[in-house]
Amino acid sequence: MSDVTRSEYCAVAIADCFADDGEIMGSPMGLLPTLGARLAKNTTNPALMLTDGEARILRGTPPLGQSGDVTEGWMPFRLVLESVVPYGKRHVMMGATQIDRHGNQNISAIGPWEQPTRQLLGVRGAPGNTVNNRTSYWVPKHSARVVVEQVDIVSGIGRARAEAAGPAATKFHDVHRLVTNLGVFDFGGPGHTMRFVSVHPGVTVDEVREASGCEIHADGDVPETRTPTDGELVLIRELLDPTKLREREVPSS
Amino acid sequence: MRAPSKELTIDEVLGRIESGMTVGIGGWGSRRKPMALVRAILRSDLTDLHIVSYAGPDVGLLLAGGKASKVTYAFATLDSIPLEPLFSQARVERAAEFREWDEGMFQTGLRAAAQRVSFLPMRAGLGSAVLENDPDLHTVRSPYDDQEELVAVPALNLDVALVHMNRADELGNGQYLGPDPYFDDLFCMAAREAYVSTEQIIDTAGLTVDASLQSLLLNRTMVTGVVETPNGAHFTDCTPTYGRDEKFQKAYATAAKTPEDWAAFHERFLSGDEAAYQAAVTAFREEAQA
Numbered sequence: 171m172s173d174v175t176r177s178e179y180c181a182v183a184i185a186d187c188f189a190d191d192g193e194i195m196g197s198p199m200g201l202l203p204t205l206g207a208r209l210a211k212n213t214t215n216p217a218l219m220l221t222d223g224e225a226r227i228l229r230g231t232p233p234l235g236q237s238g239d240v241t242e243g244w245m246p247f248r249l250v251l252e253s254v255v256p257y258g259k260r261h262v263m264m265g266a267t268q269i270d271r272h273g274n275q276n277i278s279a280i281g282p283w284e285q286p287t288r289q290l291l292g293v294r295g296a297p298g299n300t301v302n303n304r305t306s307y308w309v310p311k312h313s314a315r316v317v318v319e320q321v322d323i324v325s326g327i328g329r330a331r332a333e334a335a336g337p338a339a340t341k342f343h344d345v346h347r348l349v350t351n352l353g354v355f356d357f358g359g360p361g362h363t364m365r366f367v368s369v370h371p372g373v374t375v376d377e378v379r380e381a382s383g384c385e386i387h388a389d390g391d392v393p394e395t396r397t398p399t400d401g402e403l404v405l406i407r408e409l410l411d412p413t414k415l416r417e418r419e420v421p422s423s
Numbered sequence: 424m425r426a427p428s429k430e431l432t433i434d435e436v437l438g439r440i441e442s443g444m445t446v447g448i449g450g451w452g453s454r455r456k457p458m459a460l461v462r463a464i465l466r467s468d469l470t471d472l473h474i475v476s477y478a479g480p481d482v483g484l485l486l487a488g489g490k491a492s493k494v495t496y497a498f499a500t501l502d503s504i505p506l507e508p509l510f511s512q513a514r515v516e517r518a519a520e521f522r523e524w525d526e527g528m529f530q531t532g533l534r535a536a537a538q539r540v541s542f543l544p545m546r547a548g549l550g551s552a553v554l555e556n557d558p559d560l561h562t563v564r565s566p567y568d569d570q571e572e573l574v575a576v577p578a579l580n581l582d583v584a585l586v587h588m589n590r591a592d593e594l595g596n597g598q599y600l601g602p603d604p605y606f607d608d609l610f611c612m613a614a615r616e617a618y619v620s621t622e623q624i625i626d627t628a629g630l631t632v633d634a635s636l637q638s639l640l641l642n643r644t645m646v647t648g649v650v651e652t653p654n655g656a657h658f659t660d661c662t663p664t665y666g667r668d669e670k671f672q673k674a675y676a677t678a679a680k681t682p683e684d685w686a687a688f689h690e691r692f693l694s695g696d697e698a699a700y701q702a703a704v705t706a707f708r709e710e711a712q713a
Contacts, residue, residue, distance in 0.1 A: 224602055224603065225602035225603040226602060244602075246602065246603040246604060246605070247451060247526075247603060247605060247606070248530065248604065248605070248606060251526060251527040251530045252527070252530060255527055255547075256527075256545070256546065278523065278552065279514065283552065283555075283556045284517065285514075285515070285517045286514055286515060287515065288511075288515070289499075289506065289510065289511035289514040289515055290506070291498045291499070291500060291505065291506065292478075292496060292497055292498035292499055292523055293497065293498070293523055293524070293525055293551065293552070293553055294497055294498045294525075294526055295497075295525060295526045295527060295547075296525070296551070297525040297528075297547050297548050297549070297550075297551035297553050298525045298526070298527040298528070298545075298546065298547030298548070300550075300551075301546045301547060301549050301550065302546055302547070323552045323556075324550070324551050324552040325551060325552065326551075327549075327550040327551050331550040331551075332549070332550050334550065335549040335550035335572075336549070336571070336572045337569075337571055337572075338546055338549060338571035338572055338573050339546070339549035339550045341571075342546075
């Protein structure tokens with residue numbers, strides 16, 4: 171199958187984040203993470219548990235924009251916060267208005283805390299997520315304003331901050347991947363800093379560095395993000411996102 | 424002898440709230456908010472309130488109306504519209520004192536208050552800006568072998584809690600019929616006095632005729648007063664009684680962008696009592712359909 175789009179590379183890169191998780195709850199925030207997690211459930215990790223984004227745990231994987239399916243459980247907000255997050259059997263993929271070289275994320279506000287220049291959502295569950303369960307991030311528009319040297323207000327915490335806060339913060343700290351529209355990264359660079367895992371086909375390492383506000387470590391040659399299999403493309407195009415909502419978030423140029 | 428009725432009017436509930444109080448508001452974002460009571464606070468002379476809320480338009484409106492001098496929250500959102508515009512404006516203008524916690528810390532703070540302990544330990548918050556930006560937060564070291572240092576989440580003690588239920592009886596038994604109870608029972612237990620607005624006050628026997636036992640979230644020991652406010656969560660979601668009024672919410676968010684539009688919105692919808700509000704909403708709906 172030809173003409174794989176950038177959004178489809180992103181979808182499989184996100185799905186690969188959930189591949190080794192086994193029987194845990196996936197909490198994808200936003201459109202492409204939801205597509206990727208539903209793809210993983212249909213391919214590499216059928217044990218993955220996913221909700222409708224509200225209070226229902228769904229047995230299957232409805233198309234994006236839909237939430238109707240067999241209900242296999244109840245997951246109101248209170249259970250997410252008091253049972254799932256502290257229990258740890260969860261992998262959340264959050265957005266990030268800023269993410270820095272040390273893996274700190276900001277969804278709270280831009281500028282100084284006391285009087286921000288722009289208010290965002292607030293820290294939400296990011297502080298608790300990052301010290302309790304595996305956490306990945308999704309950035310649909312990789313730029314030097316998003317990928318920065320230091321975030322303004324630390325919502326999700328990176329490794330160095332976890333270590334500074336002590337064993338209770340590092341015990342379950344596990345920032346797994348950052349997937350953007352340009353590539354895939356982890357925090358396995360020197361001192362747990364940002365490192366290339368792969369660049370999406372059509373993107374160079376130099377282009378990524380140009381579009382970043384901080385240094386990104388590379389271990390030798392950086393490979394390309396893998397190509398989706400024909401089976402994955404059928405799932406994405408015909409089952410999971412037939413109306414191409416993915417193109418709205420990551421347009422084909 | 425039977426237990427006395429706790430049924431009140433909106434004005435009677437307002438009479439129990441004083442300036443300077445800490446007021447917890449149930450629901451979540453733009454979902455099942457006790458908006459009729461929030462609108463009543465907006466019309467009142469109350470000032471200097473400390474609002475504690477998983478924030479949505481309740482907090483946006485109270486900030487814009489100059490009613491809140493302090494807000495404790497974990498996020499502010501309209502759900503289908505990601506950011507709460509009046510809240511964002513107040514933050515940028517530093518219009519009040521703000522305390523932003525992790526949403527799990529927030530639940531733990533309510534639970535501590537409900538259990539009448541001064542704090543409960545948890546992992547959430549460690550290493551994040553939350554601890555730096557709230558000087559009242561402290562950590563606590565485990566007295567056991569692990570010696571781990573955890574966040575000592577202080578109790579979110581409330582003077583008054585305001586929550587909205589799909590149904591209740593006059594005794595104060597409250598029932599939600601949607602998929603998520605949110606944290607409304609914790610809000611009620613964290614407060615000295617809890618007031619429940621509801622779509623419908625029905626006979627006690629009717630509560631479980633067509634709904635599960637588990638939908639009875641609030642028992643009457645948690646509740647001080649009940650007030651019937653049909654469409655009282657409008658424009659937030661109150662499923663299955665009604666969904667979020669997306670057209671109205673969009674009009675609200677759009678009007679919030681400029682002082683002139685906001686003044687016009689306020690004049691049309693928020694300048695009268697609850698009956699006037701509901702009449703204006705009906706007229707808005709008819710216009711939208713025409």
